[in-house]
Amino acid sequence: MNTRTFFVCPAPPCPNGKLHLGHIGGVYLLTDLFVRFQRMRGHRAYHVTGADEHGTYMVVKARKLGRPIDEVAQLHIDEIMDCLRAMHIEPDVFIRTTDATHKQNSLKIFRELEAAGYIDVRDGHQLYCENCDEFVADSLAVGLCPACDASTDSNLCENCGLAQQHSKLRAPVHTSCGKPLSLRPIEQAVFDIPRMAAMLDDAIKGSEWDQTIQRKARAWLRDELRPLPMSRIFDRGVTLEAPAKIAGQTLMTWFEGLWCFETGIRLQCARDEVNYDTVMRDPDTRLLFFMGQDNRFYYTIGVTGSLLARGYPLPANHSIQDFYKLEGEKFSTSRDHALWADEVSRQVDPSVLRYALARIAKPFGTNNNDFQIGELIRSASHILAWESALRRDSLHSANVDGSGLTPAHDDIVQRYITAMDQVRFWNALDLIDEYFVATGFGTSPETWRPVHVSVFLSMLHPVMPVLAERYGNVFFGENWTPALGANATLLATPPRATAEFPPFGMPIADSFIRQYQSRFQRAVDAA
Incomplete structure (x- = not known):
């Protein structure tokens, strides 16, 4: 058996809060399981992730708290790491997207795509708040999805997975002031996915990806194919200095934020004193992404496209989970319908939590992930x-x-x-x-x-x-x-000792069960 190298990259969390059990179970625990398994098999396996600090969720949270964005980010990154450690999860590399190294790497990727002919500057539209006199993006604008009529932000519909276009979002309003938004014409960088659609479709068709994931990606390439915006007018993020027409705009976080995996892999390669390009093109190297359903589109189309366009292999696989539910309802921070990993792990043994959460994982699309x-x-x-x-x-x-x-x-x-x-x-x-x-x-x-x-x-x-x-x-x-x-x-010897420590699988404490039932107002049979 050849020794392989696995780079296992879960979607970077946005540091606007702690991690609840839905985050842990659907993404970071499964990453940890896979990394530990491959190491047990004798392979090199690295858990590479980071914090997406340039997302608009950070702006919303900082405005709500009335505190500087970077201060809020640091607070929640510390909480995120505490939640991971509480569940016995330790990333090998954790990249902050505000780090200079990541910004430089993101610009490098953009320039490589541009040199390969996949970046154009085209006319587009961006939502604008007349009341606040500012352009808005992502979660700063909410409206109705034109495909499924669900409430969505201006970037991606969590309900149906549609990548939103500002010009088609229905009834958009500004989350900061609640006022209706208008459209203004802008020039912006776009990723010319149509130019590589045939190559991308063939690669996905021949991959080992789950069939449901393949079908969704290929359906978009067949039915909804269009260039993807890569820049916008927004004052937080990785700033573009060229092309001149869009100088001062920032890269979309759905590209730049997710690219923290590449920054992290480059860092790990430097630690191991190996060449990044050599490792990534080695047939014994495997790149895998782990995520919830809301990240599917940009990983399977945007990130995958940015790899193929620069001559790198297709990701070996994607582990995608539907949103985890809590007693039949989606985890929700705003409704306090959530269990925080660091808090629960003090009341229930983390080994039991890990097993229980792992058992919830299901094939993508079954929508049956219920804690x-x-x-x-x-x-x-x-x-x-x-x-x-x-x-x-x-x-x-x-x-x-x-x-x-x-x-x-x-x-x-x-x-x-x-x-x-x-x-x-x-x-x-x-x-x-x-x-x-x-x-x-x-x-x-x-x-x-x-x-x-x-x-x-x-x-x-x-x-x-x-x-x-x-x-x-x-x-x-x-x-x-x-x-x-x-x-x-x-191992053909008698046991050296008997187990004299308390079992891990001790019954769940009655006090925790009562508190749980009261908090989530469920009549649950604890027998």
Whole structure:
């Protein structure tokens, strides 16, 4: 097996608040699972993300608080990192889009696209507030989507995924003053996607992307193809000095903000003392993006197009999740319908939360990602059942079954590997259950099966690393490392110790359940 390099890049959060469990579960946890899995397989895997500080959400939040934008950004970046750490998630590279290095890299990408003939300056329109005497963009303007009639900002409809055009947004108003907006003609840079449409369509068609994701991207190329605006009149962001016609405009954050992945990969390559172009064009390098449904269009069309146009390979895959719900309703900060990762992890063990959130992941488009207290309770109980079986077996080590995996067991492991490689986490978690049943843990407490135990803990490791390492170290010593391959067959010794620490899957506290029910006004059966 060749050693591969994986750059795994979740969409950069906007630092206008903390991360709730919907953010964690749909994007950053799944990134962490994939990175840990690939490292366990012996590959180089890097978690690369950042903070999108140039988005209009930052302007809205700062105006609301009456504080400087950069001060608000720093506050929330600290909170975001606290939320990630609370869930045992540690990015390898975290890029702030306000950093000079990122701004320079974004301009470099823009110039490369321009040199390749994919940037034009064309006539366009931008929304303008006569009352406030300013051009507005993105979340500073809201209206009705011309495609689905849902409320949307002026950039992207979260309901149907349509990339908005200012000239077609219906009934637009300014979020700052609530007044209707007018249209003013401007010149702006555009990404000439039509020029590369055939190449992009062929690449997507031949990719390993999920079929639903492929269909949506190719449908846009077929039915809605148009150049994508890349610049606007807005005083925050990466400022363009050329072409002269648009000097002073800033790059759209849907390009510049997402390009933090490239800034981060370049930084990691510099750390490793390897050449960026060489690594990115290596057939053993894989680039993957993880995101919620609202980021799908600009990653699959805009970011992918900006890679192909400069001669880089297509992203190997995209992990896209529908918006996570909380008891049937979309997570909402404005309605206080949210659970914050740093707060909940102090009341529920992060290993249990990680497993429960991972179980919610579904194929994109099923729209069935619902966090429920009943499922959290069942997740804790499920984990406790695993732990109880492992503990029973470890108490009686008179008989040691030192055999390796049977073909049937190995088949489950190989299907697990395939599912994880293809970012089908729901299938991988089902295969962990299948493996547990097939090995008969807890049914023969007089026999210790070290290989079976080690492989089971290894399958758990990406989703619950702290739990897996704790049991692995107790049973096999501090040098235990998760492995799904042949080296696990060397572990033909009795357990070194029994697990004397409290189980991770302890029942969810009644106080948390009552608080949860009261806050979200749900009659949930906690039994």
